[in-house]
Amino acid sequence: MLRVTMLSGKQVASIPVMELSDVRSLKQRLHRLHNFPARFRQRLLHEGSPLGDDAKLDSITDLELLLLSYHPTSQSQADELVTAAMNGFVDQVEALLQKPQNPDSTDAYARSPLTVASSAGHIDIVRLLLEAGADKDLANTDGITALMISSRHGRLEVVRLLLEADADKDFANNKGDNALMIASRHGHLEVVRLLLEAGADKDVANTDGITALMIASRHGHLEVVRLLLEADAEVQLWIWPCLHPKYPDVRLDGSKPGEASSASAWQSHPCALVRGEDRFSLGSSWYRDANQTSLVWGSTTLEEDFF
Structure with missing residues (x-):
């Protein structure tokens, strides 16, 4: 013994x-x-x-x-750990953590080691930092967490590891966007699937009232739209920003082109209209009163989130 x-x-x-x-x-x-x-x-x-x-x-x-307690960390030492994590230098990260240095020490740009490693897809370093006790939900000044940034870049295995570590799948940034919205915006189908399987809230809206389904629709990510619909994402919502030239290929009730679709799948959603054509009016008296036809919506652009 x-x-x-x-x-x-x-x-x-x-x-x-x-x-x-x-x-x-x-x-x-x-x-x-x-x-x-x-x-x-x-x-x-x-x-x-x-x-x-x-x-x-x-x-x-x-x-x-x-x-041991954490070793006092200067800004240059914090920068060193973040840089090593960003560049994938496993041995250097191990050595710095052995000091022991706080794994959540941020660089001069408020970036944490876990966030930059997750962004770059350095899964061995992500695993090392999590073992060291890094805060998996630590956000930068914009409210961005490691799960969000890895979802943004389609780092599937990093997303999986963070979810297994119980990262907050519904954490929202300063604009109300969560990991599911971000993955939907960039068309990362498998990341969206993984987040849905983990129980991410598919119907929560950001500060502009926009959901993951609206975002995927707006950006023309048809397979993501299908996946969200299969997951029973709420379709009885006004999806004003999602007009996209490819959108007629998907109906909001999940039917395919040429198949019969429910009236509500069209009448309740201006997204089902063809962008740039003025042959349909929106299915809401509020929008009609405001003279907002599909042509008007189709010729406008959505102010893009930097993320």
Whole structure:
């Protein structure tokens, strides 16, 4: 048996050596089963000397555990961690976290290591930062989180990892956009599918009253529209910004071109009108009173979110 004690002599764990491969696995077990900090803030001492995470435990029977606070971090050191995460330098990120440096330290542009690694798709670094206890829902000054930025760039495996780490799938940025809206805007079908499977709210609207279905429709992402409809996204909403030349290929009730569609699938949604043609009027007296025909809507452009 391997006995682990604090420096005070208090025993905190007794573990069969055959269940452990190295110091890293012991630290991870102490974190997972005994609620100690992540391995980067643990030091295991054998006869007074610290052991590296790769050290084997075959002939060791007693270890002392020392817990560390985060190392004070200057702005240049925070910048260094963010840059290493952005560039995919796994060994450098590991070394900085071993100081131990706070994984949530942000650079001069308020970017966190997790956000930039997620944006670039560096999944090994994302995994490392999550292990270090990085805040998976930490947002920048625009309200952008790691889940949003990875959804923006279609980083499917990063999105999957963040969802498994229980990232907030419905967290909204300063404009009210969430990860599902952002993935829908950029046509990342598999990311949208993954978010829906994780239970993302498909009908929530941003600060402009726009939903993921409206956004996908506006940008002509037909397969995303189909997927949202299959997921029972709400269609009884005014979808004013989604007019797109390809939109007639999809009906809001899920029917395909040439198939019969319900009256409400057309009458309740100006998106079903053909952009740029003035042969239909909108299915609402409010819009008709405002002289807003499909031609007017089709000739306008939606102010695009920078994201």
